[in-house]
Amino acid sequence: MLRAAEELGMTQEELNDFVNSRPDYFQIEDAVRNWSHADEKPGYDELEKITRDMKRFLKNRNTQ
Template identity: 45%
Template sequence: MLVAEQTGLTQTQFNDLINSRPDYFRLENASDNMGHRNEKPGNGDLQDIINDINEFKRKRGIR
């Protein structure tokens, strides 16, 4: 994800972020994933995501 790179997360840190947000992310089978069946509509504003990542980094002591 580009925003993870922009905020300086490593792949391991990004994986930890995703795994710590089960209310945002979940495993899906290929058909549901490709059909975008269970996706929540987004508003295109990345600032909320950036703020969440920065809060995650702060709590974990990540610079």
């Protein structure tokens, strides 16, 4: 997600707003599970999908 944001030149505020508008991208984990990174997707397979979603978000954000 950070890589996509960097590629699009998003500001920290834009990234924060994007993340806060996408609760379905995240899940609550206990500390041990989080440290293990067991539920993280490896690689950049969905980078294009995230980048497209961020572009739509920025377009909608800038037209409001």
